[in-house]
Amino acid sequence: MSGSAIIEVVIGLIFVFSLLSILVTQINTVIVNTLNLRAKNLKKGMEQLLTDPVVRAKVLCHPLIGLIDHKVGPNDIITPDMAEEIAGQNPTNVSWIEPEKFVSVLKDVLTLTTREELFLDLYRAVDALPVGTEKSQIRELIRGLQNNGTGLPDLHKAIFRLKNEQHKQALMTALDKVEAAAGDLLVENVELAQMMQGIRNIDSEILQNTLNNILETTKDIKAAEARLETWFNTTMDQLSTSFTKRLQYYSLFVGLVLSLTLNVDTLNLATALWNDPALREAVSTAAAAATANPELQEDATGQAAPPTTQQEAVDEARGSLDTLLGLRLPIGWEITSISDEDIAAAEASNVLTDPRDNGRNLLNFWPGNNPGWLGFWLQKIAGWVITMIAIAQGAPFWFNLLNRITGR
Known part of the structure; x- marks a missing residue:
């Protein structure tokens, strides 16, 4: 009997810790959504990434x-x-932000202006040519070089065939400028050449050096995209880790606030479960039902779909609170006057407990009402701290433990 009672007390405490942990997670979600913390954290990461x-x-x-x-x-x-x-x-x-989308946008930002700037002098030199077949042919060859990186040898030949030395020289000077800026990439991958030129135009030396180091020796746009995605993912992983740690501090704070607000004192709760067989059995039964509840299991393990609206997040937190309060545990607060007759009756009885030991009565915290107030305070603080630390372990930890003990 004693062994069974101990197991039921343990199950009851674990179940309460599980519900409180779920509630903390849901309150965190409400806080994160209200303060838009995920977006702010993402923006902070982008500021670190793009200097x-x-x-x-x-x-x-x-x-x-x-x-x-x-x-x-x-x-x-x-x-x-x-x-x-x-x-x-x-x-x-x-x-x-999806990595592929980030890389696509970064390429767009880097190349959209350089795409025109790189070939601007070349197009101006073509505009100076007299109208005719040669002008149209050279313009098409430049367009092919700009868009696909093809036709460079043909463009050289077309320019050399020009009879006007001034036009020929202007075109060759402009083409040399393009080739000098793009290098070998111009032939192999014009898109990468334009992106590298865009990097050269960046004012921030830090970002310019970072991108150059990432794309060093890269000769293919696909390889460049893969490296940029890796760079983005690494930064986002670091950002996610720091945000998770930040949420852990939130969980500790919210857990402490819940412990105090709801007066969830682990020591008092364990004593109540031990001394009240009916309460112990009711909580154990509710815990067993919870392990068979797929929705509660999903909430506990973090597999549930996140709330789509703030109201939905608030409703989920309210539902978890209602479940906890529905267990009729000795939690919460009350203000009950204690008379000398109540104390005398408790001292004369083997059944009644001393009303000054009631951890829910706010009046017992006042030294004038309770001669043992110091020990009372210390015990309550210890109980709250234990609850806070237990909540910080997270719902997955407690539900895993609950499933093991109940054999599920």
Whole structure:
């Protein structure tokens, strides 16, 4: 009997810790959603990633990213001060960016202006040619070189066939400039060449060096994209780890607030479960039912779909609180006057407990009402701290333990 009672007390405590842990997680969700912490954390990570204010502002405001609700086109000209002001705005509700999407937008921002700048002098030299077949042919060859990286030898031949030395020299000078900027990449991958040129145009030396180091020796746009994705993922993983640690501190704080607000004192709770067989059995039965409840298991293990709205998150937290309060545990607070007759009756009885030991009665915390107030305080504080630490272990830990003990 004693062994069974001990197991039931343990099951009861674990079940209460599980419910409180779920409630803390749900309250954290409400806090995170209310303060938009995930989006702010993502924005902070993007600021660490993209140290150039202009590049950062254009990426954050890009329609495919949408972390800042401000219209800035990739080829818009903005000053660093304007960029800082734009990037300093509060973020939208975007909490995650796909790596492929980030790389695509970064490429877009880096190459959209350089795509034209790289070939601008070449197009101007072509515009100076007289109207005719040669002009059309050279323009098409330049367009093919710009878009596909093809036709460079043919372009050289077409320019050399020109009879006007001035036009020929202007075109060769412009083409030499393109080749010098793009290097061997121009032939192998014009898209990568344009991106590398865009990197050279970045004002931030830190970001420029970072991207150059990442893309060093890269000769293929697919390989470059893969390296940029790895860079992004590494930063986001570090960001996620730091955010998780931050949430753990939130959990400790919320757990302490719950322990105090609901007066969930582990020591008092264990004593009540031990002394009250009916309560012990009711809580054990509820715990066994919980292990067979797939929805509660999903909530505990974090496999449940996240709430889509703030109201849904609040409703989930309220539901968990109702489940906890429905167990009729000796938690919460009361204010009950204690008379000398109540104390005398308790001392004369073998059944009644001393009303000054009632951990729910706020009046017992006052030294004038309770001669043993110091020990009472110390015991309550210890009980609250144990509850707080237990809650911080998380619902998956407690539900795993509960499943093992109940044999599920």
